[in-house]
Amino acid sequence: MTDSAFPQDPRAPRPADPPPAQPPSYHPGSAEPRLNRPVHERYPQIRPTSGYADPRVRHTGPGPGAGTEQEPERSSKLSARLALALTVLIGQLWALTIVVDEWMSGNTGTAWWGAGFLVLSFLVVLGLWALDPKDR
Amino acid sequence: MSVTEQPPAEGSRDTDAAQEALHDRIAADSLTTRRDYLRIVATVSGGLAVGGVAVASGILHRHGDGDGTPEPKKIADRILPGESLAFRYPGDEDRAIAVRMADGTLAGYSAVCTHLACAVLWRKERGSEGELYCPCHEGIFDARTGEVTAGPPPRGLPKVLLIEQLDGSVWAIGTARSGESLQEGLCRQQGDALRLCRGGAGAEGERSERT
Numbered sequence: 157m158t159d160s161a162f163p164q165d166p167r168a169p170r171p172a173d174p175p176p177a178q179p180p181s182y183h184p185g186s187a188e189p190r191l192n193r194p195v196h197e198r199y200p201q202i203r204p205t206s207g208y209a210d211p212r213v214r215h216t217g218p219g220p221g222a223g224t225e226q227e228p229e230r231s232s233k234l235s236a237r238l239a240l241a242l243t244v245l246i247g248q249l250w251a252l253t254i255v256v257d258e259w260m261s262g263n264t265g266t267a268w269w270g271a272g273f274l275v276l277s278f279l280v281v282l283g284l285w286a287l288d289p290k291d292r
Numbered sequence: 293m294s295v296t297e298q299p300p301a302e303g304s305r306d307t308d309a310a311q312e313a314l315h316d317r318i319a320a321d322s323l324t325t326r327r328d329y330l331r332i333v334a335t336v337s338g339g340l341a342v343g344g345v346a347v348a349s350g351i352l353h354r355h356g357d358g359d360g361t362p363e364p365k366k367i368a369d370r371i372l373p374g375e376s377l378a379f380r381y382p383g384d385e386d387r388a389i390a391v392r393m394a395d396g397t398l399a400g401y402s403a404v405c406t407h408l409a410c411a412v413l414w415r416k417e418r419g420s421e422g423e424l425y426c427p428c429h430e431g432i433f434d435a436r437t438g439e440v441t442a443g444p445p446p447r448g449l450p451k452v453l454l455i456e457q458l459d460g461s462v463w464a465i466g467t468a469r470s471g472e473s474l475q476e477g478l479c480r481q482q483g484d485a486l487r488l489c490r491g492g493a494g495a496e497g498e499r500s501e502r503t
Contacts, residue, residue, distance in 0.1 A: 238329055238333070248340040259350075267347065285334040
């Protein structure tokens with residue numbers, strides 16, 4: 157094993173190195189400058205999130221492109237909106253059965269009230285949906 | 293662009309291409325997000341609202357709904373006890389069934405199950421005095437009242453008002469919706485043409501109501 161990054165013929169004559177007077181001073185990284193290039197230059201096919209995680213995450217820590225959630229309330233709000241919309245949808249399914257039942261029984265007025273309830277519920281869901289269009 | 297593919301060496305000048313490739317990868321890997329689910333829920337909700345308005349507007353056919361007052365129709369010369377008869381009244385699409393029970397009671401109902409519109413059958417061997425039976429989901433209706441006694445149907449059967457003449461012939465003269473009495477249904481269809489509906493409780497001439 158040689159110290160150089162480039163393998164050499166072991167049978168080739170090499171200059172005799174004088175023994176070091178003192179241990180080499182520590183410095184971070186490699187003695188080869190090309191090995192000290194950033195990772196994305198040395199291995200351009202490897203991306204910061206290759207194989208896992210969200211590829212949109214570009215940096216660690218706070219700031220743009222960071223991997224942590226910068227606004228946890230946003231996710232909670234979206235989950236709450238979705239849960240509310242699903243609840244309203246279940247109510248609509250129930251109301252539609254009532255509307256059909258009342259209409260078939262001849263209670264047209266009640267059926268129209270039910271239809272109004274369905275439309276209002278749809279407007280509520282529409283509002284939940286349109287609350288923040290840019291949210292993901 | 294594959295992840296194993298080498299991007300151009302001039303990274304700074306090809307930022308747009310790299311961004312585009314990254315966008316492609318994001319788009320390819322993205323799953324259905326909660327926002328997508330929210331959009332789907334909103335779409336379904338709108339469909340339900342439209343369906344409710346359509347139902348209230350009368351998109352569903354009710355037994356007996358048609359143009360004007362239904363005309364009396366002779367459906368049989370005679371129905372013997374324990375027998376039933378399938379007929380259509382008042383329109384050709386209004387399937388109905390007439391049942392003569394063992395004690396002589398004559399009853400007429402819509403033959404369309406109120407659950408999922410299967411055909412309702414007369415089963416005289418079921419129950420104590422026979423039942424109206426829907427074989428699709430085991431729906432059972434009382435033969436005397438048309439009300440649901442078992443199974444999933446949400447409401448009773450619409451009724452068909454049958455009368456029997458002195459010569460034994462059976463006539464259908466009107467219909468009543470689910471939950472509506474025969475008199476209410478008859479008066480709704482006939483208006484003030486009948487003495488029965490003008491506030492009195494008189495009989496209908498020589499006809500004897502047996503339903």
